[in-house]
Amino acid sequence: MVSELINANPVVYEKKERRVRNVPGDADEDIKDPEHPYSLEELKVITEDAIEVDDKQSYVRVTFTPTVEHCSMATVIGLCVRVKLMRSLPSRYKVDIRVAPGTHASEAAVNKQLNDKERVAAALENPNLVDMVDECLAPTYG
Numbered sequence: 001m002v003s004e005l006i007n008a009n010p011v012v013y014e015k016k017e018r019r020v021r022n023v024p025g026d027a028d029e030d031i032k033d034p035e036h037p038y039s040l041e042e043l044k045v046i047t048e049d050a051i052e053v054d055d056k057q058s059y060v061r062v063t064f065t066p067t068v069e070h071c072s073m074a075t076v077i078g079l080c081v082r083v084k085l086m087r088s089l090p091s092r093y094k095v096d097i098r099v100a101p102g103t104h105a106s107e108a109a110v111n112k113q114l115n116d117k118e119r120v121a122a123a124l125e126n127p128n129l130v131d132m133v134d135e136c137l138a139p140t141y142g
Contacts, residue, residue: 007035007067012042031080032136034073043067045077050100060085061096065103074104078114079123080136087137 010033030039031046040046050063062081066074078097085095097114099107113119123129 007071010036010038010043010067012038014042031077031084032138034076034080034132034136040064040077040081046081057094058090058092059094059096060089061098063098063100065100069103069105071104074099074106074110075113075123076129076132076136078110079120079129080133082114082120083124083133084137 030041032038033040033043033045036043044065045067046062046064050065052061053059062085064077064081066077071077078099082095082097085093089095097111099110101107104110113123124133
């Protein structure tokens with residue numbers, strides 16, 4: 001958890017009932033927000049409508065919306081989503097993680113970081129960052 005909150009009072013939404021999908025592994029389990037004791041779904045950072053899957057083209061795109069436009073956790077959230085999909089999907093899938101247009105002050109920079117293989121690999125060599133990602137992906141949340 002982060003010691004100083006960027007968004008101290010986020011709006012928390014009720015979880016929707018999910019469509020039944022043929023999803024491998026735990027790809028449809030919740031991801032916890034790095035700042036708050038809520039899932040990304042409960043904060044509407046990620047919604048089902050913002051996830052595109054093209055099985056024939058082996059392509060997945062997830063578009064997420066940070067709770068505030070200056071969210072310093074946007075890259076961590078995107079990295080959590082990417083790692084979750086890397087661990088859950090077959091390696092043939094191309095994964096594209098994006099901040100929803102107009103929802104973050106550094107949208108282009110965040111998108112570039114999240115979709116650059118070398119930057120993602122470097123981030124995953126940082127033990128503190130890996131610990132934070134693992135905490136957000138821990139299956140005990142719920």
